[in-house]
Amino acid sequence: MTTLPPTGLDWSELVPHLDAFAGADLSWRDGKTYAYVYDAGREVEDVGTRAFARYLFVNALDPTAFPSALALENEVVGLAARHLGGGPGAVGTFTSGGTESILCAVKAARDFGRARGLPAGGGVPQIVLPTTAHPAFHKAAWYLGLEVVAVDVDPVTFRADPAAMAAACGPRTLLLVGSAPSYAHGVVDPIRELGALAQEKGLLLHVDACVGGFLLPYFRRLGAPVPDFDLSVPGVTSISMDFHKYGFAPKGASVVVYADPALRRAQYFACADWPGYALVNPAVGSSKSAGPLAATWAVLQHVGDAGFLDLARRCLEGTRRLVDGVAALDGLRVLGTPDLCMVALAGEGGVSPFHVVDEMKLRGWFLQAQPSFRGMPASIHLSLGPENAERVDELLVDLRASVEAARGLPTGQLAAVVGQALAGLAGPPGPEDLGRLLALAGVVGGQLPERMAPIHELLDALPRPLCAAFLADFMAGLFTPGQGAPAPAPREAAAVG
Ligand SMILES: Cc1ncc(COP(=O)(O)O)c(C=O)c1O
CATH class of the missing domain: 1.10.10 (Arc Repressor Mutant, subunit A)
Structure with a gap:
């Protein structure tokens, strides 16, 4: 039953209740949560919070009524386009997150293709993607009536296999996808090869740089061997990047950028078939707060280029310490060679990653369990941010203890029981x-x-x-x-x- 108090409550009365709701949440500010939150410290959080609150009630639905939202979006998208190798004609849209950016890119591809008689073979268009692509593409295909062809990745590097993707293309293929990097293993797909494939076959190519788009250029400046991945690669037609991940803005902040304005135009929806206001929606939502946009702008301006280079350095060095530490630890191994500060650890010698995750939780750490899938082993995921990086040495100590504890715990019994029950x-x-x-x-x-x-x-x-x-x-x-x-x-x- 939904209830209202008979008379309204003061803010001071509400605060304890709001805090009580959050009582069981992850305590993400202590650097011990390695997923979901990208924490660059209190000062950045404070700037984002204040800017968010200042624009919270501005409705970015209508940029003629709220030109502030328009100006902010043009600044943020312009910065993103330059950051991601877009040429002078590149355009984009600010969205609520990676999923919305990807939905937009897939909708744009579908309608751009439809207007030009693509795919050439007619029928339901197909998206050819590596099995490591984010589920947002499956969701977009499901929402938009397209078909997904998922292609196995290289079993050692976990990167997309361009030859296998080429072989999977058929007359109904419209769109190729690559990740920079994939969430599960943190590795960048061979975007140059995928770009060449897209050009050879006359296909569109979306690069999902939702997690990596912002920090990878900084990693490169710090000397890390970052593969080419952005709009400067021939054949890449669109790219997505989340500010609410490694741009350290609050949630609700992403961008999709297109090399060709005609492709973005296909993303837009306008409706004149009703008696109300002129409705034009660049992205999925309609009424929307300008809070995330203002917060993103403010965080970008506050941190600045030198600040992001420093945050990136902390992430890169923390990841290197983690990878080296795991190499010296019996019972876990790093999957592939991560290009960003996202790492997947598989168990060795019978150690269950799932038990290690539980043991780490008992020691105050939140790590994410990842299932096995099409030849890829089950693993532990760590998304490492600047605040996490400060605690990597402590993490490694507890990881060692957790692996030892996990060795003594039973594994595989439930799988056998489930198999029998299903049979x-x-x-x-x-x-x-x-x-x-x-x-x-x-x-x-x-x-x-x-x-x-x-x-x-x-x-x-x-x-x-x-x-x-x-x-x-x-x-x-x-x-x-x-x-x-x-x-x-x-x-x-x-x-x-
Ligand atoms: C590579 C990648 N793409 C897309 C997404 C979806 O982003 P969001 O959760 O902001 O919708 C994620 C989320 O983690 C991701 O890692």
Whole structure:
């Protein structure tokens, strides 16, 4: 039941409740959270917060009513285009995040192609991408009625395999994708080769630089061997970059940039078929706060070029210490050669990465579990930011202890039980079967257990489509009014609706 207090509450009364809601959240400001948050310290956070609040209620829907939003976007997108090797004609759009930027790029490709009779073979257009591409492309294809052809990556480097991608192209192929870098392993795909392939076959090529676009040029300036990845590479037609990742702006900040304005034009939606205001939406949303835009502009201006070089140096040096430390540690290995400050660690000698993640959590660290997929082993993901970099030496000490603890813990048993349970079913598993599997993994009444390894093992053991359905069912269960642990109701509550 949704409730309102009979009379309104003062800000001072609300604060304790807001803080209580956040009681179980990750405490991300201590440098011990290696995913989800990209922390450059209190000062940067403060600038972003203030600028965000200043523009929070400005509606960037209409740039003629709020020219401030227009001017800010032109500044931020212009800076991004230059940063990403765009020529003088490059244009773009500020969006709410990587997923929206990718949706825009795919929509632009579809409608640009449609207007020109592409794909040449007719039919449902295809996106050919490496298996390591972000799920946002699958989501875009699903929303926009396109088809995904996922191509295995090199099993050692985890980079896209251009020859295999060339072989996967057919008469319906419209768009190629490469990542700079991929999230799971932090490696940049061979964008030059993909660009050449796109040109040879007359295809569009989107580079997903959502995580790497901002810092990779700084890594290069610091002497790291960063492969070419941006709009200066022949054949690249669009690129996405998130400011809310390694640009250290608050969430809700990304950009998609196009080499050719005609491609961006295909992204726009305008509707004159109603009696209301003139509706033109460059991206997915319509009414939108200018807060993220102002915060991005302010963070960029506050940190400045020398500041970003310094933040990048901290990330690069921290990553090198981490990679060297893991090399000297028995039981874990780095997958591939990360190009950014994102690292994946697989278990060796029977060490389960899932148990290591649990053991690290007991020691106060948040690392992310990654499943095995099409020949790629299960792993531990670490996205390392400047504040994380300060704690790498401590992290390595606890990582060593966690690996030793994980050695003594059982693995693989649940996978075997799940396999048997699935084999014994007469038809496709229903919600009650999923409930039984969850109970086997220790989930009771929607509450996750302290140790998540059995859950990750269970997810790993399920066929992929079943795993996706399972995750969606689980999440839908969480997003049910009355679920979760709400803060105590402020004063007496009155029922609404
Ligand atoms: C490579 C890559 N692309 C796209 C995205 C999607 O970004 P967002 O979560 O901002 O929608 C992510 C998110 O981590 C990513 O790593």
